[in-house]
Amino acid sequence: MSSSHDRPDLYDRVHAAAAVVRARIGGRAPQVGLILGSGLGGFADRLEDAVAIDYAELPGFPVSRVHGHAGRLVVGRRGGAMCVAMKGRVHLYEGHGAVEVAFPARVLVALGARVLLVTNAAGGLRPEWSPGTLMLIRDHIDLLRDHALRGPNDERLGPRFPDMTTAYAPGLRALVKEVAAAQGVALEEGVYVAMPGPTYETPAEVRMLQGLGADATGMSTVPEVVVARHMGARVIGVSCITNKAAGITGEPLSHDEVTETATRVRATFEGLLDGILVALVGRGELAEGPR
């Protein structure tokens, strides 16, 4: 699986796209990258003093055609943090390679984001979790059939063999749990498994994923987290469990159910994101210095 990006000049492509963004955002210096999943893109519209740029205007950005995944980058302030938000993302199932899917996340880090906050909609593998449950991602399992670091490695971006022991920063997970507790928001924690899609899983696959130790299943996130870690940013991941995974209730799954649940918990989810941003600023997690 090759894409236009798995060439040695990936570094130059990332920085070329970042330069186009910089030229549009004045003196704003992004500190936090936000990747907003299904039904959560509205958070980008809450950024203050914002500049929005369509992905189509950014060189190298893959453009999504999936309903509910509008594609634009929004740079603005929220909770005292300068944010660069991806409103919509592309997925492997749309036909893009993982290198390409992860390209925008590289640009967020190149723009200066020291923390990448990734959200997604996911199916719950724990039968006791009802739709609407929020899950902090502790770790992931990559079952995608393509890898975001496949191809030549450019040491200017990061190492050939990145460590993934703390892919989801333990200190930031503690911070998110404290914020959720202070807000009275129930927050589970668990392992996210990435599946290629676009079919939802079969019940047999769901039993396999439960056996592997996963708690939530989805079709995104892992490529972006991998490149953020490759480039040295710290990662927070939060899943909205929009449905019980296939076979748990026996009812068929639908994209409508996914977006309806995401919409229903949107205010809670956005409040949590706000609290996280305030805490990141308040605790100096976005300060300059070595990563």
Ligand code: HPA
């Ligand atoms: N499986 C995979 N991806 C998903 C699901 C699911 O059940 N729900 C939302 N995204």
